Amino acid sequence: MRAFCPRLLLALSFACLAAKTTAYVVGGAVMHHGALALDPRNFNSSLPNATDAATALHYAALHAGLFIQGLEPEILVLITPHGLALTQPYLLYSNPSAEGSVDVDTWLPCSLPPCVYNASARIDVPLSKQLETSLAGHKLNVMTLSGFGAPGDGTLPLPLAWGEVIPLYFIGRAYSEPERTDHPLSAYPILSESYLRRRIAGRKHHQSLSTRTSSGRIAGNGDRATTAATTAGSLPRLVILSLPSRRYNHSVDMVPELLALGAGLFAELDSLNERIAVVVSGDLAHTWDPEGPYGFSVHAERFDTAVLQWARNLDRDALLKTAAKNVLEAKSCGFPGMVILQGLMDHVKPDNMHSVLLEYGHPSYYGMMCAVFDFQGDA
Numbered sequence: 001m002r003a004f005c006p007r008l009l010l011a012l013s014f015a016c017l018a019a020k021t022t023a024y025v026v027g028g029a030v031m032h033h034g035a036l037a038l039d040p041r042n043f044n045s046s047l048p049n050a051t052d053a054a055t056a057l058h059y060a061a062l063h064a065g066l067f068i069q070g071l072e073p074e075i076l077v078l079i080t081p082h083g084l085a086l087t088q089p090y091l092l093y094s095n096p097s098a099e100g101s102v103d104v105d106t107w108l109p110c111s112l113p114p115c116v117y118n119a120s121a122r123i124d125v126p127l128s129k130q131l132e133t134s135l136a137g138h139k140l141n142v143m144t145l146s147g148f149g150a151p152g153d154g155t156l157p158l159p160l161a162w163g164e165v166i167p168l169y170f171i172g173r174a175y176s177e178p179e180r181t182d183h184p185l186s187a188y189p190i191l192s193e194s195y196l197r198r199r200i201a202g203r204k205h206h207q208s209l210s211t212r213t214s215s216g217r218i219a220g221n222g223d224r225a226t227t228a229a230t231t232a233g234s235l236p237r238l239v240i241l242s243l244p245s246r247r248y249n250h251s252v253d254m255v256p257e258l259l260a261l262g263a264g265l266f267a268e269l270d271s272l273n274e275r276i277a278v279v280v281s282g283d284l285a286h287t288w289d290p291e292g293p294y295g296f297s298v299h300a301e302r303f304d305t306a307v308l309q310w311a312r313n314l315d316r317d318a319l320l321k322t323a324a325k326n327v328l329e330a331k332s333c334g335f336p337g338m339v340i341l342q343g344l345m346d347h348v349k350p351d352n353m354h355s356v357l358l359e360y361g362h363p364s365y366y367g368m369m370c371a372v373f374d375f376q377g378d379a
Contacts (some may be wrong), residue, residue: 025270025348026071027375028278029064030311030338032057032368033082033166036108038117038228042110053361060359060370061170067372069120069174073277075124075235076171077269079340080281081164081333083242085146088259093240094152097121097232100160102169107162114228117162119168124237125152131239131268133181138264140257145242163333164240165230167169167281236277247336253326258336259320260279262343270347280341282334284360284367285326292365294331303330304360304367307338311371312357316342332367345373352377 029171035044040054064275068076084091099120104110127150128144136140148156160168247254284307285300286292309315319342327335345353358370 025266025276025375027066027373029372030280031061031064031167031370032283033100033163033281034283034368035104035162037061038104039112041112042108043102046285048163050363053363056359057361057368062173064225064370064372065171065174066275068113068171068277071277072275073236074274075239077239078164078276078281079241079337080163081247081337082161082245085242085245087245089141089143090244091145091242092132092142093123093158094125094128094146095154095158096123096125097157098123098160099157100165102165107246109184116227117228118227119165119233121235121238122232124239128239130192134268135264161220163281167279168230172234175234212245225275243336251327251336254336255320255324255339258339259343262340263347266344266347278341278344280337282337284334284369285330286366287331288362289365297329299326299329302326303332308357308360311355314353314355349377
């Protein structure tokens with residue numbers, strides 16, 4: 001299932017560069033956070049074309065990172081479904097820093113390093129506090145969270161996990177390898193599932209992966225302790241918004257407040273004199289595999305198809321009606337964040353919005369997607 005258009009993505013990249021002096025919410029992305037896509041060579045599956053699909057998703061995430069970097073944001077808002085959470089309020093991280101890691105062995109056997117992926121971030125504490133105040137004025141249940149010291153001045157970083165580390169890793173690749181951002185399409189070719197099925201031969205595929213280094217590219221050798229790191233200094237300042245734990249069973253009931261939260265974020269962020277990008281970390285239906293932890297549901301395909309329609313065509317009803325109708329049975333961690341993004345996009349001029357669905361697949365029991373959104377029109 002494809003919607004990738006190289007010419008459109010290239011046009012969006014040029015638009016990003018052309019509009020770099022304008023300050024507002026300039027665009028964003030929805031990015032998967034599956035560990036299997038960090039290095040697809042470690043993902044061994046008996047499902048047909050599963051490794052090829054994971055590889056396509058890996059390259060799509062690289063392109064999403066390049067797109068975000070091309071927007072030249074000064075602030076990156078990361079919406080996560082797997083962060084620190086309370087039952088009711090949305091949390092804005094409010095320590096000066098956050099850091100964490102993903103150990104691939106937690107998810108699947110890692111035989112080819114790096115097996116540990118680290119990320120650190122500089123949190124924009126003043127903006128997080130400003131958002132808390134302004135969103136409370138919209139009667140939204142949002143609060144800042146700090147620890148290990150006085151509010152906003154914690155001496156230790158707040159923890160990050162897979163929902164934050166994996167998107168930040170792929171975004172950080174674009175910032176740590178600036179020489180690869182001049183020609184993004186040729187630097188990291190997007191490989192569709194159909195292309196991979198037809199064209200990837202073992203040696204060529206292996207060589208394309210094994211030539212990367214452990215400092216930021218896929219590592220092909222070294223010991224298991226080798227790590228890949230995304231450092232705070234290589235990224236824009238971050239605002240991290242974590243969803244409440246009630247999203248697990250009540251995401252449909254939350255739709256009105258999620259839309260209101262997106263609208264409130266847009267109102268506050270778009271008024272700032274800085275360029276801002278919004279990234280939603282999330283995966284799609286988790287009920288594709290009868291042997292998976294959540295079993296199989298016919299709603300998985302219905303949900304994912306609707307989300308793809310939304311990402312491809314900016315079809316609001318596909319997300320808020322069709323996907324919402326199926327999400328409880330499909331079990332998607334990404335749905336609430338996408339609704340927040342939709343609430344934000346409701347206040348972007350329609351003529352200024354463009355989207356590209358980079359890749360979709362379900363190589364494991366859950367659906368994974370990368371899509372990018374440009375809010376700059378013809379700028």
